[in-house]
Amino acid sequence: MPHPQSKKSIAIIGAGPVGIEAALYAKSAGYQVRILEKGEVAHNVQQWKHVTFFSPFGMNHSQLGEKLLTQQGIPLPGDEEYLSGRAYLERYLLPLANSQFLKPHIITGCEALAVSRRGILKNEHIGDGQRAHFPFRILTRDRQGREKIYESDYLIDASGSYGNPNWLGDGGIPAPGELANRERIQYGLEDIAGSAKSRYAGKTTLLVGDGHSAATSIVALAQLMEENPHTRATWITRGEGETPLLPIPGDPLKERERIVREANRLTAHPNVRRIKNAAVNALEYDERSEKFRVEADTPEGALLLEVDHIIANVGYSPDNDIYRELQVHECYASRAPMKLAAALLGQSSADCLTRPAPDAQVLRNPEPDFYIIGMKSYGKNSNFLLKTGFEQIRDVFRLISGDNALNLYRSEAAAVEE
Ligand SMILES: Cc1cc2nc3c(=O)[nH]c(=O)nc-3n(C[C@H](O)[C@H](O)[C@H](O)COP(=O)(O)OP(=O)(O)OC[C@H]3O[C@@H](n4cnc5c(N)ncnc54)[C@H](O)[C@@H]3O)c2cc1C
Numbered sequence: 001m002p003h004p005q006s007k008k009s010i011a012i013i014g015a016g017p018v019g020i021e022a023a024l025y026a027k028s029a030g031y032q033v034r035i036l037e038k039g040e041v042a043h044n045v046q047q048w049k050h051v052t053f054f055s056p057f058g059m060n061h062s063q064l065g066e067k068l069l070t071q072q073g074i075p076l077p078g079d080e081e082y083l084s085g086r087a088y089l090e091r092y093l094l095p096l097a098n099s100q101f102l103k104p105h106i107i108t109g110c111e112a113l114a115v116s117r118r119g120i121l122k123n124e125h126i127g128d129g130q131r132a133h134f135p136f137r138i139l140t141r142d143r144q145g146r147e148k149i150y151e152s153d154y155l156i157d158a159s160g161s162y163g164n165p166n167w168l169g170d171g172g173i174p175a176p177g178e179l180a181n182r183e184r185i186q187y188g189l190e191d192i193a194g195s196a197k198s199r200y201a202g203k204t205t206l207l208v209g210d211g212h213s214a215a216t217s218i219v220a221l222a223q224l225m226e227e228n229p230h231t232r233a234t235w236i237t238r239g240e241g242e243t244p245l246l247p248i249p250g251d252p253l254k255e256r257e258r259i260v261r262e263a264n265r266l267t268a269h270p271n272v273r274r275i276k277n278a279a280v281n282a283l284e285y286d287e288r289s290e291k292f293r294v295e296a297d298t299p300e301g302a303l304l305l306e307v308d309h310i311i312a313n314v315g316y317s318p319d320n321d322i323y324r325e326l327q328v329h330e331c332y333a334s335r336a337p338m339k340l341a342a343a344l345l346g347q348s349s350a351d352c353l354t355r356p357a358p359d360a361q362v363l364r365n366p367e368p369d370f371y372i373i374g375m376k377s378y379g380k381n382s383n384f385l386l387k388t389g390f391e392q393i394r395d396v397f398r399l400i401s402g403d404n405a406l407n408l409y410r411s412e413a414a415a416v417e418e
Contacts, residue, residue: 008032010400011138011152013112013322014159015041017060018374018389020097022156023105024064025393028408029401034150036140038111041097042089044162049085050191051216054256057081059387060088063409065096072099082255109143115155116325127327132368154400157323158374161316162188166380168208168312170279170297177283181292184285186311189213192220199309202230206294206305208280209313210237210244211382212256215263217311218272222262225271232271234305236296240277243267275303283310318376327366336379337365337372344381360395360404371396 010026012019015037026033040046053060058079066076074095077083083091097106116122117134125131136155141147165187169175178185190196201224207217214235224231237244243264251257267274278298285292294305318335320328331341343358363371373392378384390409398406 008153008400009034009151010154010156011036011136011150012156012158013115013138014038014157014374014376015097015106015108016044016158016160016374017042017093017386018160018393019156019158020093020102020106021062021065021390022158022373022393022396023102024062024068024096025397025408027101027105028064029397029406031154031400033105034152035106036110036112036138036150037106037108038159040108041106042093044160045085045089045093047162048189049089050194051189052082052084052255053088054082054212054253054259055385055387056253057083057088057092059385061092062390062393065092068099068101069095110140111142112138112140112159112322113147114139114321114325115157115323118151122325122327127366129368131327136370154369155371156396157370157372157376159319159322160375161318161379162375164317164319165312166315166317168280168310168314170281172314175280175282177285178280181283181285184292184310186309187313189216189313190311192217193223197224200224200231201228203308204232204234204306205309205311206292206307207233207235207311207313208237209311209315210239211313211315212245212259213313213315214311215245215259217313218263218266219259222266222269222272225269229271232273234273234275234307235267236275236278236280238277238279240299244274244276278303315380315382316375317380318372323367323370323372326370328370328372329366331379334379334381336377336381337363339364340372340377341379341381344378344383360398363392363395364399369400371399 009032012022012035015035019035023033023035056079057077069076077091115136115138117131118137120134135151135153138150140150166172167174167178169178192200205221207214218235221233245260245264247260266272275298278296281295281297283292283294292307292310296303320335329338331338334341339362343362374389375384394407394409398404
């Protein structure tokens with residue numbers, strides 16, 4: 001088991017799958033680790049736990065996690081199983097987070113509001129390794145509103161982007177009326193065919209978006225259409241292709257292939273109206289009728305729609321405000337850290353499964369010892385996979401330790417000691 005040069009502390013923002021796995025790696029490598037989580041463990045996955053993972057469990061867990069749970073006598077799902085978010089949490093991530101190995105290091109209900117360094121400002125020691133001598137300061141707020149500073153030698157931002165959805169208006173800014181009705185619009189993946197069924201059954205829903213989240217929503221709405229034939233959907237997509245989603249030829253991920261195929265087929269459903277090459281121009285909510293009036297721009301001109309609900313599955317963006325006082329070079333298109341974004345450039349339409357892993361160096365920022373990993377590291381690019389997250393974790397600890405061969409994911413090295 002490698003030992004870091006000196007006992008150094010690592011703070012991780014976000015106890016999502018990547019934050020938890022990073023903490024497991026950090027602790028296994030001998031670092032002092034603290035995870036700051038604004039909600040509960042895996043707060044974001046909890047929001048979409050009714051959704052089935054499109055990658056099999058074998059791709060969604062690490063060897064360190066497997067080792068720890070096996071030591072504790074907790075049986076793991078099979079590598080080929082496609083788990084729901086709920087099953088993944090119950091059978092893997094929560095047992096990990098609740099283990100004595102990790103639990104004492106996780107602080108839930110603790111939101112990171114801003115980070116900087118003790119004693120220096122953003123515009124000092126520009127691009128200069130000297131900054132590493134000043135510990136990170138993390139301003140946090142707990143559920144009672146109490147604010148507190150934590151300090152660490154290394155800082156890993158694994159705070160995801162699911163909590164920061166894009167606006168549905170044309171051009172990615174709010175449509176007139178959207179800001180005022182933000183609370184009435186569903187931006188994530190509600191359990192349409194489950195706990196939220198009574199809200200959508202027999203109603204007309206406007207769905208905006210043409211990614212995998214939109215595909216998941218339309219498939220769930222179609223399930224309701226079978227149960228209640230008055231359920232309807234109007235599906236607005238920006239694309240003008242015959243099908244809303246572009247299938248990946250020979251997609252090796254069968255669950256992903258299934259959801260894309262089913263969603264595309266639903267454009268022919270009598271209760272689904274697809275409007276392609278369109279964008280939402282404006283919306284308003286009428287309290288008396290409890291309906292939205294939406295104006296859409298289409299190739300045929302402005303179209304007025306009246307709907308009961310709006311689901312905006314138009315992607316997510318990172319919340320980069322947290323680290324605005326650090327020296328981070330961001331991509332002007334994706335808002336991801338620049339070196340990683342450049343490495344991913346041109347790959348956004350490629351299958352995230354087959355692309356080569358970028359070099360570890362792309363995880364470095366001008367700010368020394370600060371790393372952005374997980375979903376957030378991809379910025380607006382939605383192609384992130386947990387498998388990539390594990391590679392990022394391995395690479396970050398190579399950079400931190402200075403040991404280029406360090407790999408606790410090799411099975412013989414995957415030793416977890418209580
Ligand atoms: C519906 C859906 C299905 C997906 N399916 C797959 C799949 O099948 N296979 C796959 O490989 N990937 C999948 N992904 C992509 C990705 O792997 C997941 O989004 C995964 O949850 C990313 O993990 P993460 O830890 O980076 O971020 P998240 O899971 O988003 O976790 C971030 C955590 O940080 C916390 N946080 C945020 N801000 C702060 C703050 N300021 N202070 C403290 N804590 C904060 C959040 O509460 C959250 O707990 C899917 C994504 C979605 C949305």
